[in-house]
Amino acid sequence: MVEFIGNMAAVLTTTAFLPQVIKTLKSKSTDDMSWSWLLMFITGVFLWLIYGLSINVFPITAANAFTFVCLVILLFIKVNNLFKSR
Amino acid sequence: MVEFIGNMAAVLTTTAFLPQVIKTLKSKSTDDMSWSWLLMFITGVFLWLIYGLSINVFPITAANAFTFVCLVILLFIKVNNLFKSR
Incomplete structure (x- = not known):
């Protein structure tokens, strides 16, 4: 049950972040x-x-691995915009 | 050292959320x-x-307790706006 709660938390907070990335x-x-x-x-x-x-806690690792990939994409776009604006 | 990493992670992601709450x-x-x-x-x-x-992991508890309070404030403002707009 506890792992389920952790996984649900990971899915919800990661999914909540997606609209901003897609936008x-x-x-x-x-x-x-x-x-x-x-x-x-x-x-x-x-x-x-x-x-x-x-600490080998899967929900933390999974949620933040996914979010990290999303953020690297956002960073790439922001850096790209920086060079374009020069 | 591991706890320090967890605490730093908690501080950074929680602090990153503050500007939106203040705005x-x-x-x-x-x-x-x-x-x-x-x-x-x-x-x-x-x-x-x-x-x-x-699972008794302090950084997760602390970061999310603080973020939860911030979100309840945002929810209160949003519900308040809903009633004002009627």
Whole structure:
């Protein structure tokens, strides 16, 4: 039961994050996403991933691995926009 | 060291969430926050809180307890706006 709760939590908070990623992929606009937010969030999610692996807790590892991939995509778009605007 | 990583992850991802809460508290506008996102995220964070308590992992419990309080505030503002707009 406890693992089920952890997995459900992981699915819900990760799924809740998807609309923002999809919106950004479609619009290619990252103006409403500050660098400080993105870098803080990516670092935090990466540390959650390391932590989940370290204490061997699957829901943490799975949720943050997926979110990390999404954030790397957002970061790629934001960096791309930076070079285009020069 | 592992606990330090977990605590840092908790601080970073929770702190990254604060600007949005502060912006909403100031603007009192919740238009860009869909009901589905808010309810999905609140449920997910609540389950993470239960999960953290169940497996006795402090960083999960602390991060999600704080985020849950922030989300309840956002939900209160959104419900308040709903009644005002009637």
